[in-house]
Amino acid sequence: xxxxxxxxxxxxxxxxxxxxxxSYLYLAMSAHFSATNLPxxxxxxxxxxxxxxxHGMKIYDFVIARGGRAELLAIEKPxxxxxxxxxxxxEVYSHEKKVTGLIHALVDLAAGEKDHATTNMLQWFVDxxxxxxxxxxxxxxxxxxxxxxxxxxxALYILDRDLGMRxxxxxxxxxxx
Ligand code: FEO
Numbered sequence: 001x002x003x004x005x006x007x008x009x010x011x012x013x014x015x016x017x018x019x020x021x022x023s024y025l026y027l028a029m030s031a032h033f034s035a036t037n038l039p040x041x042x043x044x045x046x047x048x049x050x051x052x053x054x055h056g057m058k059i060y061d062f063v064i065a066r067g068g069r070a071e072l073l074a075i076e077k078p079x080x081x082x083x084x085x086x087x088x089x090x091e092v093y094s095h096e097k098k099v100t101g102l103i104h105a106l107v108d109l110a111a112g113e114k115d116h117a118t119t120n121m122l123q124w125f126v127d128x129x130x131x132x133x134x135x136x137x138x139x140x141x142x143x144x145x146x147x148x149x150x151x152x153x154x155a156l157y158i159l160d161r162d163l164g165m166r167x168x169x170x171x172x173x174x175x176x177x
Contacts, residue, residue, distance in 0.1 A: 001066075001117060003066060003067030003068065004063065004066035004067060004068040004115070004117075004118065005113055005115065006068075007109070007113065008068075008109065008110060008113050008115050008118055009063055009066075009068035009069060010071075011106055011109055012059050012062065012063050012068070012106070012118070013063065013070060013071045013072075013073060014073065015056075015059050015102060015103075015106060016056045016059050016060050016063075016070070016072070016073075017056075017072075017073040017074075017075060018099060018102055019052050019053070019055040019056035019059065019099075020052070020053065020056045020075050021075050021076060021078070022049075022052040022055070022095065022099060023049045023050075023052035023053045023056065024049075024075055024076075024078050025078040025079075025095065026045045026046075026048045026049035026052060026092070027045070027046065027049040027078075028078040028079060028080065029045045029078075029082070029088050029091075029092070030042045030043075030045035030046040030048075030049060032080070032081065032082055032088065033045060033085075033088070036085075038085065038156075038160050039160065039164055040159070040160035040161055040162065040163035040164030040165075041085060041088075041160055041163050043163060043164045043166060044139075044163040044164075044166050045088075045092075046168075047166050047167070047168050048092075050168060055125070055128070058121075058124075059121075062118075062121050066117065066118075084147075085143050085147075085156065086140075086143050086144060086147055089136065089139045089140045089143050090140055092136045092139070092140075093133070093136035093137055093139075093140050096129065096132045096133050096136045097133060099129065099132070100129040100132075100133060103122060103125045103126060103129055104126070106118075106122055106125075107119065107122050107126065110122060139163075142159055143156070143159065146158075146159050
């Protein structure tokens with residue numbers, strides 16, 4: 001198989017940056033939840049941050065396996081404060097939709113380049129984005145319900161307890177504790 005083309009490698013390096021930014025953004029959200037006494041939400045976001053790092057590494061490893069040069073690009077500082085839990089999870093959902101758009105653009109590029117190996121690798125991400133968007137949409141609905149119900153803050157704490165049970169996936173970037 002021919003080495004990966006320069007244009008494709010550059011676009012994949014950009015995607016590594018986007019996945020690592022997602023990780024950074026979700027870790028910032030986790031820190032925000034830790035600081036606002038919602039440890040379950042903080043756990044959920046932290047697990048999400050770990051998954052994003054794994055997404056980035058998957059593409060990074062692919063670029064190298066294809067004989068390309070993995071170039072690490074600058075990662076922007078994520079926001080620091082959010083007005084409410086609902087605002088955070090709505091931002092997660094809109095961010096995931098944006099990432100889906102980036103993945104689809106890469107699929108189009110790979111097709112244009114007739115790069116079948118990259119097309120195949122990206123299929124995993126196409127499927128993953130369906131799941132990521134569904135998870136984000138579900139949590140937005142739950143927080144919206146908790147925020148609008150009669151139980152108010154009580155419902156939010158029950159949700160927080162449930163989110164605290166999301167296990168970390170074991171992998172090369174697990175926290176080890
Ligand atoms: Fe790696 Fe949440 O997309």
